[in-house]
Amino acid sequence: MRDVTLGSTGITVPQNGFGALPLQRIGEDEAVALVRAAFSGGMRYFDTARAYSNSEHRVGLALEGVRERAFVATKTMARTPEAFWADLEKSLAELRTDYIDVHQFHCVDQAYAPGDGTGMYECMQEAKAQGKVRHIGVTAHKLEVAFDCVRSGLYEVLQFPLSYLSGPRERELVEECRRANVGFVAMKGLAGGLIADSRAAMAFMSQFDNVLPIWGVQRESELAEWLSYMDDTPSMDEGLRTFVERERVELAGDFCRGCGYCMPCPQGIVINQCARMALMLRRAPSSAWLTEQWQRAMGDTRRCTECRACTARCPYDLDVPSLLRKNREDYERVLAAGGA
Structure with missing residues (x-):
């Protein structure tokens, strides 16, 4: 498996990251064991968020003792400076660390910038100056917001949904990140559960030498699949290419990715x-x-x-x-x- 460098950050890890959102759905001992098994198997990039209830706490427990050999990314949904600093201190405590490798504004609707009146980007700058944050990142679900973030020159890492169901515009975003030397972290590589073939998903990601996928892992069997690709990384051969094209045709048009940002519904609809x-x-x-x-x-x-x-x-x-x-x-x- 190739290593991927996240743009200007210099962070270089195997092209196989751990998405820690599902950790909140399982028991603590099981979650800690899963993260430790991922690290032992060669994964080095672990992505969590303040919004993922106890996920940060569990990642912190699991990586205690190997923190300096892992890269930890987390996120803040804060929309005010006061909330930003409260989130940052809580994240550091839960992760049992004094620094965050990549701290990300979570699911933004705008590209925060110095002087925009929100004070948010200035918070990141100050946190970086204090050594509590090493690299400034952002996550987005809206394409034009993502492009704005990359083109601003203010962000070192962008996290955005990418899978073999993505369209040409998403691929343009990957190339925009390459040109701007911005690291690209791919979330929702399984399109919210619509993609069931992990081998095809990994083969798709392996086509991009600047993309780091983070896979949401909840079970040992799932982790075993992703770790098996460390030594036997699938490539997009003719068989997988045909399979992927068939999948794209089946899922062409508008479809719900299951991201949940539409929630909650006033009528209680799931x-x-x-x-x-x-x-x-x-x-x-x-x-x-x-x-x-x-x-x-x-x-x-x-x-x-x-x-x-x-x-x-x-x-x-x-x-x-x-x-x-x-x-x-x-x-x-x-x-x-x-x-x-």
């Missing part, structure tokens, strides 16, 4: 699952999606008032009420037919 339910059923038929719980959840979509609060928050500009309606109709047809 939008980030219900708006893609038909895809999940078609791609991975499973009784798990046909339980009474999910039947109730899909029935709840009838409560949609089309207030469009969700569409205003959707980073992909999807017509969410329309998606909910179409997915409910498909779901009901599957139920009427007796299952997937």
